[in-house]
Amino acid sequence: MKKIGSMILAGILIVGMMSGCGGTGTEQSAPETVDGDAKEIGADAAELKGIYSGELERGVTIRVLENDTAISEGYFQELIDAFNEKYAEYGIVAVDANMDQYSNLADDGPYGYGPDVLYQANDVLMKYVEGKHIYPIPAQSMSCYDMIPQAAWDAYRADVDGTEYIMGVPVNIQSSMLFYRKDMLPDNWETEWDKNGNQIPDMAESWNDMYRYSKEIVDRGEGKFGYMRSLYDVYFSSGFLFSYGGYVFGDNNTDATDIGFAAGDAAVGANVILQQAELMNEDCIDDSVTVSAYSKLADGTYFATMTTPDVTSLFLRELTNVYEKEGLSAEEAEKKAEENLVVTQVPKLPASGDLTEENPELIPLKTMGGVNGYAISAYTKAPNACLAFVEFATDYEMVMKRHEYLGIVPARSDAAQAAGGISEIIYRNLDQGDIVIMPSIREIEQVWTPAQTFFQDLAKDAFRTTDKKYTSIDLIKEGLESVDQQIYDAIHTLAGGQ
Amino acid sequence: MKRGNRKNTVHDVLKRAGRNVKLSMCVMGLGQMLYGQIGKGLCYFAVLVMAVIYFVHRGFKDLAGLFTLGTQEADTWLGIEGDNSVVMLLMGILSAIAVLFLVYCYLSNIKDAYETQKLCERGGRPMGFREELKQFLDRKFYKTVLLLPILGVCVFNILPIVFMILIAFTNYGGSTVPPKLVDWVGIDNFVQVATLSQFAPTFIRILGWNLMWALISTAVNYFAGLGLALLLNKDCVKGKAFWRAFPMLAYAVPGFITLLGFKFMFSYGGPVNQIITGMGHRAVGFLDIDAKWMARIIGFTINAWISVPSIMLLATGILSNRDASQMESAKIDGASAFQQFRHITLPFVLFSTTPVLISQFIGNFNNFGIFFFLRGGLYIDGYFLASDTDLLINWLYNLSINNNYYNVGATISLVIFIITSLISLLIYTNSTSYREEDTFR
Numbered sequence: 001m002k003k004i005g006s007m008i009l010a011g012i013l014i015v016g017m018m019s020g021c022g023g024t025g026t027e028q029s030a031p032e033t034v035d036g037d038a039k040e041i042g043a044d045a046a047e048l049k050g051i052y053s054g055e056l057e058r059g060v061t062i063r064v065l066e067n068d069t070a071i072s073e074g075y076f077q078e079l080i081d082a083f084n085e086k087y088a089e090y091g092i093v094a095v096d097a098n099m100d101q102y103s104n105l106a107d108d109g110p111y112g113y114g115p116d117v118l119y120q121a122n123d124v125l126m127k128y129v130e131g132k133h134i135y136p137i138p139a140q141s142m143s144c145y146d147m148i149p150q151a152a153w154d155a156y157r158a159d160v161d162g163t164e165y166i167m168g169v170p171v172n173i174q175s176s177m178l179f180y181r182k183d184m185l186p187d188n189w190e191t192e193w194d195k196n197g198n199q200i201p202d203m204a205e206s207w208n209d210m211y212r213y214s215k216e217i218v219d220r221g222e223g224k225f226g227y228m229r230s231l232y233d234v235y236f237s238s239g240f241l242f243s244y245g246g247y248v249f250g251d252n253n254t255d256a257t258d259i260g261f262a263a264g265d266a267a268v269g270a271n272v273i274l275q276q277a278e279l280m281n282e283d284c285i286d287d288s289v290t291v292s293a294y295s296k297l298a299d300g301t302y303f304a305t306m307t308t309p310d311v312t313s314l315f316l317r318e319l320t321n322v323y324e325k326e327g328l329s330a331e332e333a334e335k336k337a338e339e340n341l342v343v344t345q346v347p348k349l350p351a352s353g354d355l356t357e358e359n360p361e362l363i364p365l366k367t368m369g370g371v372n373g374y375a376i377s378a379y380t381k382a383p384n385a386c387l388a389f390v391e392f393a394t395d396y397e398m399v400m401k402r403h404e405y406l407g408i409v410p411a412r413s414d415a416a417q418a419a420g421g422i423s424e425i426i427y428r429n430l431d432q433g434d435i436v437i438m439p440s441i442r443e444i445e446q447v448w449t450p451a452q453t454f455f456q457d458l459a460k461d462a463f464r465t466t467d468k469k470y471t472s473i474d475l476i477k478e479g480l481e482s483v484d485q486q487i488y489d490a491i492h493t494l495a496g497g498q
Numbered sequence: 499m500k501r502g503n504r505k506n507t508v509h510d511v512l513k514r515a516g517r518n519v520k521l522s523m524c525v526m527g528l529g530q531m532l533y534g535q536i537g538k539g540l541c542y543f544a545v546l547v548m549a550v551i552y553f554v555h556r557g558f559k560d561l562a563g564l565f566t567l568g569t570q571e572a573d574t575w576l577g578i579e580g581d582n583s584v585v586m587l588l589m590g591i592l593s594a595i596a597v598l599f600l601v602y603c604y605l606s607n608i609k610d611a612y613e614t615q616k617l618c619e620r621g622g623r624p625m626g627f628r629e630e631l632k633q634f635l636d637r638k639f640y641k642t643v644l645l646l647p648i649l650g651v652c653v654f655n656i657l658p659i660v661f662m663i664l665i666a667f668t669n670y671g672g673s674t675v676p677p678k679l680v681d682w683v684g685i686d687n688f689v690q691v692a693t694l695s696q697f698a699p700t701f702i703r704i705l706g707w708n709l710m711w712a713l714i715s716t717a718v719n720y721f722a723g724l725g726l727a728l729l730l731n732k733d734c735v736k737g738k739a740f741w742r743a744f745p746m747l748a749y750a751v752p753g754f755i756t757l758l759g760f761k762f763m764f765s766y767g768g769p770v771n772q773i774i775t776g777m778g779h780r781a782v783g784f785l786d787i788d789a790k791w792m793a794r795i796i797g798f799t800i801n802a803w804i805s806v807p808s809i810m811l812l813a814t815g816i817l818s819n820r821d822a823s824q825m826e827s828a829k830i831d832g833a834s835a836f837q838q839f840r841h842i843t844l845p846f847v848l849f850s851t852t853p854v855l856i857s858q859f860i861g862n863f864n865n866f867g868i869f870f871f872l873r874g875g876l877y878i879d880g881y882f883l884a885s886d887t888d889l890l891i892n893w894l895y896n897l898s899i900n901n902n903y904y905n906v907g908a909t910i911s912l913v914i915f916i917i918t919s920l921i922s923l924l925i926y927t928n929s930t931s932y933r934e935e936d937t938f939r
């Protein structure tokens with residue numbers, strides 16, 4: 001009987017794989033796999049036989065903890081409806097776990113209250129590895145395995161008791177993008193601000209040109225700004241440090257005894273932030289820019305900002321409102337907003353760190369990113385059914401649906417290619433190593449407050465009239481070393497007795 | 499004192515215990531049954547039986563778990579259920595409470611049998627079960643009504659407090675959280691808190707600021723509330739009901755909403771700075787990294803905004819009981835308004851509100867929300883994982899929740915508990931409310 005069940009499951013998986021291959025739309029040929037020569041990572045299905053018998057549990061209910069937006073936008077309902085229909089003959093029903101999306105599996109799972117399947121960011125999911133609160137995934141046997149780049153799988157890679165496992169299945173890549181207003185570019189940008197003639201304005205390609213244009217806007221004295229961003233935000237500011245040699249944890253973000261915010265020439269990157277702050281107003285010190293960026297980019301107070309692509313619709317909505325107030329019809333306003341709001345990859349940095357340098361050598365800005373994905377709770381009574389759900393939710397068709405509903409950037413190469421635009425750019429950046437995935441170890445929780453305090457202090461320094469703290473690269477480096485020390489203290493000092 | 503009212507000593511009981519009492523010592527309820535109190539005897543016996551079942555079934559295991567905190571680590575991947583130290587600690591405390599309850603019932607059973615023996619010796623008749631039950635609706639009614647509250651206090655107050663106290667003596671926290679096994683570490687956490695070079699200076703700094711915060715904010719809230727109540731008590735004030743209701747709006751809005759609102763108001767992009775920059779001045783960092791005293795003063799003010807209405811209401815109620823003739827006499831005798839306040843109103847209000855004042859002090863000492871919402875997420879130089887506006891409770895949060903050190907958090911909680919208890923007791927026992935309880939009766 002077990003053998004028959006296993007064969008059925010294997011058959012379903014093969015059909016799933018084939019449907020993933022075949023469902024790419026008419027314009028899509030067979031999907032290209034990524035990292036064709038990449039080594040296989042994680043324990044395989046045979047090694048995980050103790051967990052996944054291969055026999056689908058019948059008559060079970062799987063509680064799925066999904067992202068709030070996926071629920072509110074209707075994607076999740078569509079997902080579980082499709083899954084439930086497909087697995088109706090087995091009596092497997094997927095339902096909304098109906099829990100707070102940030103609920104803690106380590107607290108709830110052991111007592112039977114947690115979800116069976118979780119969709120969260122890699123840093124959240126991976127903190128469950130230490131206590132074995134989530135099951136490893138037989139990634140190599142999944143249909144999406146070859147479609148997802150190694151860098152995304154790496155976010156879910158963990159070494160447990162000397163064996164390497166994959167703990168989650170990547171679905172969505174998060175990273176920073178540059179948002180700017182095309183209609184706020186100078187009239188002569190094609191002749192004066194496009195040195196390489198590639199039809200992309202220089203300010204979107206180089207931070208030096210963005211700095212120069214921001215200065216031009218500020219110098220007009222109209223109360224308008226060029227590039228604006230809340231600089232205290234570690235997620236967006238730390239990339240400037242990473243670009244010059246900084247890192248969060250050593251040994252590929254796995255060694256919490258080696259903290260590297262001050263490593264290499266990270267202080268040069270911090271100095272870039274300081275130079276940017278000088279062309280902003282005090283709103284960049286706290287979250288004021290983050291809160292008002294949508295409306296201020298729309299009303300033309302800001303020319304550009306940097307944020308994640310999942311909020312594109314909010315910018316578009318605000319810009320459409322502004323155009324409607326200017327007298328355009330709803331349709332015209334929406335069209336114009338879509339034309340004028342440009343979402344593109346972040347500009348490059350000067351290797352010297354000097355934003356005033358003319359014709360600098362440029363290096364890519366590494367941005368902090370995250371990989372959201374699915375994991376399976378180790379407290380589930382139906383691991384095989386959960387695996388079938390994850391397989392179903394990560395196939396091409398569902399990932400494309402997720403992209404359509406939520407505007408996510410797919411981790412699957414075929415979906416990213418089909419989605420095009422931002423998805424392709426972010427996917428490429430991840431592949432090229434320009435996106436630094438948030439560390440997947442528990443200690444990441446101790447990083448945010450010390451780093452946030454430093455960035456706030458750095459931004460504030462631009463507005464201090466007396467007693468400026470960061471007047472040289474050495475002093476900035478000292479500040480970063482102090483951040484490293486605080487993080488170290490937070491992680492290790494009180495752990496002496498542990 | 500009559501002999502019959504004398505308390506039974508253990509020696510008396512052991513020396514004078516008759517056969518039935520000795521049987522009750524051996525088997526709970528047996529003595530009562532032999533005295534013909536079948537219902538009561540069965541109740542005691544039932545307690546014994548239930549206790550035996552509980553202890554055989556899990557009580558002894560739970561009690562042993564309280565000492566070991568587990569011996570087998572769980573491994574979900576291998577299907578090993580293992581021990582959960584935290585649950586074992588909790589269940590261990592419950593089993594300890596069960597032991598205490600059993601001891602109480604046992605002693606009560608002996609005492610009851612001995613009292614019945616004495617009653618019979620005096621020629622009395624033991625009460626029947628119904629009569630005994632009726633007593634719980636009459637002479638012992640206080641026991642009936644107190645039963646549920648006491649149970650509630652045990653489960654919802656005492657159990658968590660004991661749990662927290664015991665956590666301070668374990669290594670629960672950091673990476674040692676279930677499924678890893680937690681161990682007892684004696685007073686290591688207290689030694690660590692007292693000796694860690696980064697820790698002690700931060701503790702002393704925060705404690706100093708915390709005491710200052712609690713004293714000043716309690717005084718500000720109290721006198722502002724009292725002042726407002728006195729003002730609105732004046733005959734010349736028109737529309738008193740409206741003015742009294744007005745501050746209640748601030749009180750009615752949930753505290754954290756108010757705090758987030760004020761945070762926005764004082765942020766760089768908020769309305770206060772918009773007015774300032776609109777007037778041609780530079781924006782002010784009311785709550786930013788350099789704003790130590792500015793942020794503290796804003797904290798005092800917002801706390802007053804939230805707390806003054808409740809004090810005002812309280813004082814309004816108390817002032818309505820003021821002896822008008824006393825005030826009239828003082829006025830005739832030539833006392834100034836301040837003298838009337840200083841010598842009549844204040845002592846009168848203070849007498850009635852000292853316990854409230856203490857609870858306000860404790861509440862302010864442990865006021866988590868104010869600086870968490872206004873200025874959270876900062877670690878300032880010279881402080882260990884804290885900022886210069888953090889109170890001990892905020893620091894406790896940083897250490898225990900943000901950084902997972904539940905054991906250190908529990909240790910600091912105990913220290914806070916000792917400090918606040920000592921201060922409260924000191925204030926209360928020296929207050930007129932305690933020393934001159936009958937003054938205003």
